[in-house]
Amino acid sequence: MKIPQIQITTNDIKMDWSIKDPVQRIHQPRAKQTISQPPAILEIHTTDSTLKIDSSQARSDIGMLTNKESIEKYAQAGKEGVLKGISRRVKEGYQMMNAAGKDQGRSVMQSIAKQNTGPKRPGPYNIKFVPSVGSVKIDYTPGTTDVNITRQEPKIDTQVNKPILEYTPGKVTGTMIQRPSVTIDVKS
Numbered sequence: 264m265k266i267p268q269i270q271i272t273t274n275d276i277k278m279d280w281s282i283k284d285p286v287q288r289i290h291q292p293r294a295k296q297t298i299s300q301p302p303a304i305l306e307i308h309t310t311d312s313t314l315k316i317d318s319s320q321a322r323s324d325i326g327m328l329t330n331k332e333s334i335e336k337y338a339q340a341g342k343e344g345v346l347k348g349i350s351r352r353v354k355e356g357y358q359m360m361n362a363a364g365k366d367q368g369r370s371v372m373q374s375i376a377k378q379n380t381g382p383k384r385p386g387p388y389n390i391k392f393v394p395s396v397g398s399v400k401i402d403y404t405p406g407t408t409d410v411n412i413t414r415q416e417p418k419i420d421t422q423v424n425k426p427i428l429e430y431t432p433g434k435v436t437g438t439m440i441q442r443p444s445v446t447i448d449v450k451s
Contacts, residue, residue, distance in 0.1 A: 270448040277441035285433030292424040301415040312406030321394035351379075 322328070328336060355375050362371040 265451060267449050267451045270450055272446040272448070274441065274444045274446075276439065276443040279438045279440050281436045281438075283434040286429075286431040288429040290427040290429075292427065294424060295422040297420045298417060300417045303415055304413040306411040306413075308409045308411075310407045313402075313404045315400075315402040317400040317402075318398070320398035320400070324394035324398055 323332065358375060359371055
């Protein structure tokens with residue numbers, strides 16, 4: 264016995280597609296930015312230093328005197344010289360008075376003359392530092408310097424631009440070239 268067979272034949276659809284791609288353009292304009300830095304504020308305050316040098320004692324030690332000091336020095340030396348002279352003459356007068364009437368007139372005068380003349384031994388020799396140590400007086404007051412710096416913040420101004428978007432959508436169109444079909448045959 265023969266069983267009939269079913270034969271199925273199919274034809275697929277055939278399409279002709281036309282595809283237009285979408286186009287998207289994105290343009291980002293640069294941001295605008297300005298930066299400025301104000302200068303820092305600098306303040307400097309100073310006080311002057313003072314230096315005082317007193318060399319009057321040193322000048323006096325080496326003989327450089329002011330007019331007033333010179334007059335006073337020589338006036339004092341003159342007074343002392345006069346007093347020494349008076350003292351010497353009084354002493355010599357006492358010597359002559361005590362020797363009077365004792366037949367020593369000539370010998371007293373000779374001894375007084377010897378006292379006032381002849382070699383005199385100079386005073387003691389010693390080293391003297393001129394000017395004397397510590398005769399120059401120095402007084403120094405240091406000055407001060409105060410520095411103040413005030414920092415200034417930078418100024419930053421930024422303007423952000425939005426992106427520019429351009430979009431063209433794509434398009435798909437199709438044309439059917441072959442329609443689908445199903446054919447069924449029964450064969451015995």
